[in-house]
Structures are given as C-alpha cells and as structure tokens.
Amino acid sequence: MDIPVRQITADEVTFFQHHGWARLDALVAPEAAAGLAGRAATYLAARDKAGATLVDQAFGQSRDIADGDPAFAALTLDPAMGRNAVRLLHGVRAVRVQVTNLLVKAAGEHGATEFHQDFPWMPMDRSAMLTVWLALVDVPAEMGSLRFYSGSHRHGLLGRSFTRPGDDQLTQHPWLKELELSPPLDLRAGDATVHHALTVHGAPANRRRSPRLSFTVTYFDADALYTGLPYRQTDGLGLEVNRPFEHERFPCLRP
Numbered sequence: 001m002d003i004p005v006r007q008i009t010a011d012e013v014t015f016f017q018h019h020g021w022a023r024l025d026a027l028v029a030p031e032a033a034a035g036l037a038g039r040a041a042t043y044l045a046a047r048d049k050a051g052a053t054l055v056d057q058a059f060g061q062s063r064d065i066a067d068g069d070p071a072f073a074a075l076t077l078d079p080a081m082g083r084n085a086v087r088l089l090h091g092v093r094a095v096r097v098q099v100t101n102l103l104v105k106a107a108g109e110h111g112a113t114e115f116h117q118d119f120p121w122m123p124m125d126r127s128a129m130l131t132v133w134l135a136l137v138d139v140p141a142e143m144g145s146l147r148f149y150s151g152s153h154r155h156g157l158l159g160r161s162f163t164r165p166g167d168d169q170l171t172q173h174p175w176l177k178e179l180e181l182s183p184p185l186d187l188r189a190g191d192a193t194v195h196h197a198l199t200v201h202g203a204p205a206n207r208r209r210s211p212r213l214s215f216t217v218t219y220f221d222a223d224a225l226y227t228g229l230p231y232r233q234t235d236g237l238g239l240e241v242n243r244p245f246e247h248e249r250f251p252c253l254r255p
C-alpha cells in the first residue's frame, strides 16, 4: 500500500526549529489517511486494555504497529518521511525509527494528556528526536489535538511526567506558562503535527463522541549512542553501551 508523503517546506522547517513543533497540513492525502484509520480501528479494538497507568488514562495505544502492518511500515520507512525528519532535526545525517504507535482518545474512557516531554525516558546520549503525529480522522481541537509550549525545547531536560499524580510539567515548572502556548489546532485526516522530544506538549480530553485516532512515529539521530538507561523497549536487545542503535528494531533512514 503506497502512501505518498509530501516534502515539507523550508518555512515549516524554520517554524519547527524556532518553536519546537510545527503543523504539517496534508502530509498524506485524506483518502490515504482514511484507509489507515480503518486498519487502526481494528488494531485498537483488539488492544490489551488492562493497563491502568497514568498514560493509559490519557489515551490507548497499539505500540510498534509498523512491525506487523505493511501499510504503517511503508509509511514509517518512506524515504520522504526520513528526509523530512533529517531536515527538521538540524545537523543530523540520518535518522532511525524509535517507535511507531497508534493512539486512541475516546470520550468517557480517556481524559486529558498531561503536559510532558518525551525525552526524559530515553536511553539515547543526545536529544535530536521528534515525533510525527498524524491525524487518521478529522481531529478538531475539541477532540484533543496536541498543544505545545513554544520554545520549551530550548530549556533542556525538565524531568519525567506520568510517574505519579501531579508531576505534569506545568506543576513541576510553573514558569512554562510564560512561554507561548500553541493555538488549538483543527486537523483534517492526513494533517500532522511534529514535535521535538524536548518540547513540552499535552492534549485536552476528547469532547466528541467519535474517537480521536492518530498514528505516531518517532525518529532520532542515527548517530545517537545507547546509554544503557533501563527502558522497557531496549532492555534485553543486546545493545552495547556507547555504540549506535545498530539493530533491526531501529531501522535507519538516510536522505
């Protein structure tokens, strides 16, 4: 299943580097997104709902979806996705896939996604990492499209969230409210947002009856070295500390 991905513009790259996030309208065609939404709904319906973590209360997940599904694999490994990620992550020669995921946020089942950074959990020795969040259905702001604190990616590691109640970034660092909060975004199916792994982001609860469905893929600097930090995804893979992530779990995309 071929899903054409457009090349991002120079203005989008500049906006991302300045703000730590960007909106990428029509990254894929709406018809392609609709095809992916059908597959996503099937996977998400079959997911294990037993989890009761703070993350599980914010959204449901089907992690590593590109490992088993050819359409999501093709999208994840599309050379255009790799080129876009390399351009956004200034100074990076190539990227590897860190993780792919399907997310669902359903009214009545999930609440808001608290404001957090993605990087504090990661066993990489550098923070050049980003996540593309692709709307698979129309996601008006009231369904919980992401919000970002612009420029927060320039404030370094701000600590982990989702470890205990009340550890969202705004509670830990009230000064973040001095930064500009991105506007509520009305996304159409096929539109995406992209955020740096140090950018503080979150999402309100879904206030509509239909579920918010999205696909995410996270890319990181292919030259990053493994630090050995305990992390469920990398534990037991046999990665060597201070060596790159040369492993089939982290396919490399070169522009």
Ligand SMILES: O=C(O)CCC(=O)C(=O)O
Pocket (backbone or CB within 6 Å): 058, 059, 103, 105, 113, 118, 131, 133, 201, 202, 203, 216
């Ligand atoms: O979709 C959400 O509500 C949160 C997703 C997120 O935090 C991420 O993709 O990094």
